[in-house]
Amino acid sequence: MRLILHIWRQKNSQTRGKMVRYEHANVNEHMSFLEMLDVLNEELAVRGEDPVAFEHDCREGICGSCGFMINGVAHGPQRGTTVCQLHMRHFKDGDELWLEPWRAKAFPVLKDLIVDRSSFDRIIAAGGYISANAGGAPDGNAIPIEKQKADLAMDAAACIGCGACVAACPNASAMLFASAKVSHLALLPQGQPERYRRVQGMVAQMQAEVFGACTNMGECEAVCPKGIKLENIARMNHDFVKAAWMFREEVTVAGAS
Amino acid sequence: MKLDARVPPGPIEQKWEKARFEMKLVNPANKRKYNVIIVGTGLAGGSAAATLGELGYNIKAFCYQDSPRRAHSIAAQGGINAAKNYQNDGDSVYRLFYDTVKGGDFRAREANVYRLAELSGNIIDQCVAQGVPFAREYGGVLANRSFGGAQVSRTFYARGQTGQQLLMGAYQAMERQVQAGRVAVFPHHEMLELVVVEGRARGIIARDMETGEISADEADAVILATGGYGNLFFLSTNAKGCNTTAIWRAYKKGAAFANPCFTQIHPTCIPVSGDYQSKLTLMSESLRNDGRIWVPKRKGDTRPANRIPEDERDYFLERMYPSFGNLSPRDIASRAVKRVCDEGRGVGPTGLGVYLDLSDAIRQLGRQTITERYGNLFEMYERITGENPYELPMRIFPAVHYTMGGLWVDYHLMSTIQGLFVLGEANFSDHGANRLGASALMQGLADGYFVIPYTLGHFLAGVKAGDGTTTDRPEFLCARSEVENRTKRLLATRGRRTVDSFHRELGRVMWEDCGMTRNRNGLEAALAKIPAIREEFWNNVNVTGEAMEINQALEKAGRVADFLELGELACRDAREREESCGAHFREEYQTEEGEALRNDEKFAHVAAWEYAGENAAPIRNTEPLNFEYVHLTQRSYK
Numbered sequence: 001m002r003l004i005l006h007i008w009r010q011k012n013s014q015t016r017g018k019m020v021r022y023e024h025a026n027v028n029e030h031m032s033f034l035e036m037l038d039v040l041n042e043e044l045a046v047r048g049e050d051p052v053a054f055e056h057d058c059r060e061g062i063c064g065s066c067g068f069m070i071n072g073v074a075h076g077p078q079r080g081t082t083v084c085q086l087h088m089r090h091f092k093d094g095d096e097l098w099l100e101p102w103r104a105k106a107f108p109v110l111k112d113l114i115v116d117r118s119s120f121d122r123i124i125a126a127g128g129y130i131s132a133n134a135g136g137a138p139d140g141n142a143i144p145i146e147k148q149k150a151d152l153a154m155d156a157a158a159c160i161g162c163g164a165c166v167a168a169c170p171n172a173s174a175m176l177f178a179s180a181k182v183s184h185l186a187l188l189p190q191g192q193p194e195r196y197r198r199v200q201g202m203v204a205q206m207q208a209e210v211f212g213a214c215t216n217m218g219e220c221e222a223v224c225p226k227g228i229k230l231e232n233i234a235r236m237n238h239d240f241v242k243a244a245w246m247f248r249e250e251v252t253v254a255g256a257s
Numbered sequence: 258m259k260l261d262a263r264v265p266p267g268p269i270e271q272k273w274e275k276a277r278f279e280m281k282l283v284n285p286a287n288k289r290k291y292n293v294i295i296v297g298t299g300l301a302g303g304s305a306a307a308t309l310g311e312l313g314y315n316i317k318a319f320c321y322q323d324s325p326r327r328a329h330s331i332a333a334q335g336g337i338n339a340a341k342n343y344q345n346d347g348d349s350v351y352r353l354f355y356d357t358v359k360g361g362d363f364r365a366r367e368a369n370v371y372r373l374a375e376l377s378g379n380i381i382d383q384c385v386a387q388g389v390p391f392a393r394e395y396g397g398v399l400a401n402r403s404f405g406g407a408q409v410s411r412t413f414y415a416r417g418q419t420g421q422q423l424l425m426g427a428y429q430a431m432e433r434q435v436q437a438g439r440v441a442v443f444p445h446h447e448m449l450e451l452v453v454v455e456g457r458a459r460g461i462i463a464r465d466m467e468t469g470e471i472s473a474d475e476a477d478a479v480i481l482a483t484g485g486y487g488n489l490f491f492l493s494t495n496a497k498g499c500n501t502t503a504i505w506r507a508y509k510k511g512a513a514f515a516n517p518c519f520t521q522i523h524p525t526c527i528p529v530s531g532d533y534q535s536k537l538t539l540m541s542e543s544l545r546n547d548g549r550i551w552v553p554k555r556k557g558d559t560r561p562a563n564r565i566p567e568d569e570r571d572y573f574l575e576r577m578y579p580s581f582g583n584l585s586p587r588d589i590a591s592r593a594v595k596r597v598c599d600e601g602r603g604v605g606p607t608g609l610g611v612y613l614d615l616s617d618a619i620r621q622l623g624r625q626t627i628t629e630r631y632g633n634l635f636e637m638y639e640r641i642t643g644e645n646p647y648e649l650p651m652r653i654f655p656a657v658h659y660t661m662g663g664l665w666v667d668y669h670l671m672s673t674i675q676g677l678f679v680l681g682e683a684n685f686s687d688h689g690a691n692r693l694g695a696s697a698l699m700q701g702l703a704d705g706y707f708v709i710p711y712t713l714g715h716f717l718a719g720v721k722a723g724d725g726t727t728t729d730r731p732e733f734l735c736a737r738s739e740v741e742n743r744t745k746r747l748l749a750t751r752g753r754r755t756v757d758s759f760h761r762e763l764g765r766v767m768w769e770d771c772g773m774t775r776n777r778n779g780l781e782a783a784l785a786k787i788p789a790i791r792e793e794f795w796n797n798v799n800v801t802g803e804a805m806e807i808n809q810a811l812e813k814a815g816r817v818a819d820f821l822e823l824g825e826l827a828c829r830d831a832r833e834r835e836e837s838c839g840a841h842f843r844e845e846y847q848t849e850e851g852e853a854l855r856n857d858e859k860f861a862h863v864a865a866w867e868y869a870g871e872n873a874a875p876i877r878n879t880e881p882l883n884f885e886y887v888h889l890t891q892r893s894y895k
Contacts, residue, residue, distance in 0.1 A: 012806060030530045032641075038757070039533055045755045045801050045810065053807055055323060057496040059536045061637065062421055063327040078640075085640045110467055111807040114323075118444065121324050125436040129429035130388045134308040134706040137379070137386035140413075141343065144397025154390040154415060157422060161326055190388045254436070 001027045001088065004096040005040070007052055013108050013116075019098065029089040033076065034059060034066060036088055053112040061085040061225060064160030067167070068113040069100040074164035074223040082162065082225040102167035106174070106209045117163050119209040120177060122254050127201030128181040130190050143189050156183040158226040165220035165228070171212030176220040178202050179236035180228045186239055196243035203240055208253040258513060258867045260880045263667040264368040269354075269886055273372045276668070280711050281718035288313035290722035293713070294461055294476040295319070296448045296503050299328030300420070300698055301681025302482030303427035304705030306442075310434030312710055317474060318431065318440055319463055321447045321498055321812075326428045329484055329496040330701060333420025334541035334634065336404060336412035337384075337698040339377040344401055348409040350374045357696060358887040360406040360586055361661070361689020362839035362855065364516070364863070367886055368668060369686045373696075376703040381413055383706055387426040391415050402630075404694035405542050406586035406894075412695045417541055417633045423698055427705070446472075447812065448503045449743075450736040451479065451510045451677070458507075458677035459726055462736045464744075466812060469805035471744075473728040473737055477717060478676045480709065481507060482701075485660035485682040487520065489820045489827065490772070491764025493657035494526060494539040500816035501823050504664050504683050512672040513865035513878060515665035515685035517823065518831035521692055521840050522773050523658035524550075524590035527641055527651075528610040537656040538641055540613065541634055542694040545583045547618035547627070550574050550590075550653075552611050556601040562612055562650050573597055581894040588691040588840040588853075589894060591655040595773050596851070598654075605652045614650035655773060659697060661688045661840065662827070665865040665880070669712035670704060673865075676720070678713060680704035685863065690839025744804050747814045752797030756813045759794045763787065763817070763824055771828050776844040780832040784825060791821040826866060826875060833877055836860045848891075857889050 003024045010017025026039050034056050041051035057065040061082040068083065070076035076086045091097070099113060107115040157180070165176035182199050185191035191198075214233055221230045265276040283291070291314050295306050298320040306318045320328060340353040353374035358365055381399070385391065391413050392400040401410040415422040434440040443463070449471075450462040458479040463472055486501035487493035508514045525540045551570045558565065573593055575582040585593070594611050597603065604610050619627050624647065628635070635646045642652075663685040664672045670686070672679050681701040688696060727733075770783035794817070802808040837846040837853035838860070846854045855861075862879040869876050 028531065028533070031533050032535070035533050035535050038535055042755055042757060045799055046753075048799075048801065050802050051810060053809055057322060057327055057498050058329060058332045059497060060332055060538050061640075062332050062418065063322070063329070063496060064324075065322065065327050080636070081640060085637070087640065087643065089643055114807065116467075117323060121326070121432065121435075121442070121444075124326075124429060125432040129433045130386070131433060132383070132386040132430075133311045134304070134383055134430075134710070135379075137382040140341070140378075140381040140385040140391075141398045143385075145393055146397055147393045147395050150390050150393040153388075154392075154422075157390050157415075157425065158418060160421075161324065184390065185388050188388050188390065190386060 001029065001091070001093040003027050003091065006098045007112070008100045009112055010109050011111065013110055017109065027088055029087070031088045032059070033083045033086040033088065053114050055114050056084055059084040062160060064162040067102065067162045067164050069102070069167060071098050074167045075225055080225055080227055102163050104166045104172035106172065106211050107163060107166060120161050120163065122209065123174065123178055123202050123205045124181065125254060126205035127194070127198035130185060131194060145189060149187050153184050153187040156180045156187070156228065156232055159228050160226055162225065164223045164225060166211065168219040168223040169212065170217055170219065171215060173214045174206050174211040175214040175233045175236065176224065176228055178206050179232035182236045182239060183232040186235065195239060196247040199236060199239040200243050200247060205253045258673060258876070258878045260513070260665065260673070260865055260878055261667060262366060262880060263669055264366070265668070269368060269371045272368050273375060277711055280715035283714050283718050285313060287722065289315060291315065291717050292317070292476040293478050293480065294474055295480045295482060296461065297328065297482035297484060297683070298325030298428070298431070298442070299330035299482060299484055299681060300424055300427055300701030301705045302480070303328065303424065303431050304702050305480055305482060305680060305709050306440050307427055307430035307434055308706050308710050309713065310431065310437065310439035313439065316434070316440040317443065317476065319443045319446045319448055321445065321466065323445050325431065325442055325444060326424065328424060329499055330424045330698070331421045332496065333698055334417045334539065335543040336402065336414035336419045336695040337380065337423065338404065338411050338695040339381045339413060339699065340374055340411060341378050341381060343399060344410045346409045348411050352409065353377060353411065355887050356407050357687070357693060358689070359892055360693040361691055362853065362892055363689065363857070363861065363884060363889055364838050364882065365687055365689030366882060367884060372708070373687050373700055373703050376707045377699050379707055380699060380702045384423055384426050387430060389415065389422045389426045402543055403546055403584060405545060405584050405590070406693040414543070417631060420698060423702065449506065449740045449815065451507045452733050452736045453510050453674060454726055454730060454732045457675040460728065460733060462740050464740070467807055469808065471737055471740055473733045475726055475728050477720060477722060478678065478713060480678045480680060481664070481683050482680040482705070483683045485663070486823060487657045487660055489824055490657040490767045491760050492529065492534060492537050494523060494537050497536060500819065502816055502819045504679070505819040505823055507664060507672065507674065507677060509868050510674065511868065512674045512677055513665040513867050514826060515863050515865045516662040516830065517827040517866065518771065518834065518841055519661035519690050519839065520657060521587055521659040521661060522591045522655045523587055524594055524655050525613060525653045526656035527638065528605055528607060528654040538637065539656070539658060540638060540651060540653055542587070544613060544615065544631060544634060547622070547630070548583065548613045548615045549617060550583055550611055550613055552597045552602040552604060578894045585894045586691060586693060591773055592842060594655055610652040610654045612650040613653045615646070616650065619647065659692055661685065661690060661692055665863065669715065670708055671712065671716065676716060678709060680709060690841055743815070744811065747798065747800045747811060747818070748804060750796065750798050750800065752799050754797050755799055756810060756817050759790060759798060760817045760820070762790055763821060767824055767827070771831050774842045774844050775831050777832060780828050783828045784832070787821065787825045787828065794818065794821055829875070830864055830866065834860055834864060861889070
């Protein structure tokens, strides 16, 4: 199969980027999307051109490294799939595809399709944990947890932090990402002591990173490769409002870049 | 080279307790004076960074990914073992210890394995406390499942994403220490050299993968938790970035490399589909709980699976190993798969595949239960192959998955370089010649949460904090210039072949001559081929771009250059070990039934290789292994 690719090429965060057109004749339907790019990169390298830079690592849809826009859709046309698991059988001969990096002020482009997502780490550092030092934990079965609750917590905890939700959101909001972690921990008994402190810290950090606000468009849920649901955002809003009268401590944020 | 394992004396049940009591402590107020570098932020490195931060040490954590949350531990699917005996089915610390020593085919150090089993329960408790959403029963208690090589149900899991959830626990605990100012994380940084000053590991040289800048960092101790080197074979289940560079650089600075040929080939992976293939995907071993593995009885039977009647199917694992059946250990299952494919009974377009069939289980348990247990694995299989595993049995074939070999460490997890500690898959210690399923996560977390906080403290208590060593010392300057020169050389070659083409060529040699089975002739041939590939690499590799920018070709080239050296050592190790044990199967040494034939008289030892210089053969040192508790017998799963 033959494809026309328009790929965003940008040398680094200081320079301007542009779309560059490539004809790719060596595509077969069993390749993954990233293997298709590997083959293109091999050809570029042989011609002495700079290969297209893109993030990737596990290539089995769990590490969250990969991701870019394919024809304006984060991770491309197949629902519930990262680009590393998207296979070329979903495309046809002669297709023309536009590949662009995630676009968000909080995700500056580093090179080509690679963006800086360190803001996500800072949001987690602002409270996305349960404070439990190693050593001295009670027996694992000491606190029974309803299966339904454990399952809901697991649904939320499945987030891989890829950033597709931000890229798909017209406001570049990180609400789906942050709310997945808030929900995961708020649903579990172990997460209760820090529940309101956590939500305030994470929301404050999210705002400091210049992510936008949520206006319930639902684009994030539609592109999420792990099926993280909008209901997590509702849960986070609920906790955030409740925190306003449960919790009065000053919240400080880490230096956002 | 002297290999002192520092195993404490006394009965095995008391060794760790006694060692902990005898270890020196660092006063809480003094801990902040010590700097510790940790390379790698997976289960071992991440849990170590979190725990040492909690204790009050100053930690610098480095990882090559753009976030520490992406380390490859995240991809572990099936579960983590712990001797909790929640199922009342006969499990105990001693049984987990026994299963692990036997599963490793008697090539692991007993004292380390016992400690691992002893700590396994604490890991589950710790992870639950952190909010890891393990699977639960309706009554609210933790659920378990079985895994290969065990007859008890001791594996804890979080759907098919256990590694991800355990890593999130460690990552979140580490980020908490980032917020507290105890841990500084350096993502997108790759360690390219170890710095040794007066015989002690004192720092690293790393490259900032965003700017290309080379930095030097000093510390009182260095911890490597950089994972395994399965990508030596090019195709493996490892993430694309997994590499040997950190431990290989340490080896060349004096750390012994133990058992480099012990490579686990996992039986249940999705078969290769073409030349462009970039990696292989594992289908969790947990599927073997409910799945049955079979091939047609008749050679060249090309009928679709559902047209082959029951009596014309060969459930070969159940036939050959009736008591463990489909849950036979990985090395045994992989070789059995290879055997039936070699007989011409393999399935799929290439003939390199067998069926993993869950249709009986779907009939008995219902689709709902199977979806709950394996839903995400089924989806993954369908995405990759385009086939629906609810309707057609999956096709699987063995693939390189885990490396039991790694840097030699003593009971304290210290390498042969003072102050250099090695945790998780990067070390060699606990799995012998074959790792049992759901044991890697256990080892990574035991090392990071519960072993290193004690043994590192003991080491640091014996050295002075802030002794004035700075990165201006000649050892740092020299290591930095080595890195810069290597980078320059890679970029200046401008040859005709891409990095990947060399990597694939090396991988093919390794897979053919040092893979599932090995023999002397093949290994000799590989030992002739690899130096030739290496020579061509350095004269004809094409690395595009520049040093001071994001340059993925340069990153790959550096890693492949090190694989080209390690491959030779692995083949040498395989050639010298004239026996079969666990995953190391030498065709010359097998029983009449084709099982691995150990030679305990000559090879009940760890081979710890010592670097002897650029043009000298490495020296093979040995650490004898004594089996006082689990008696040496031929491993049988029949």
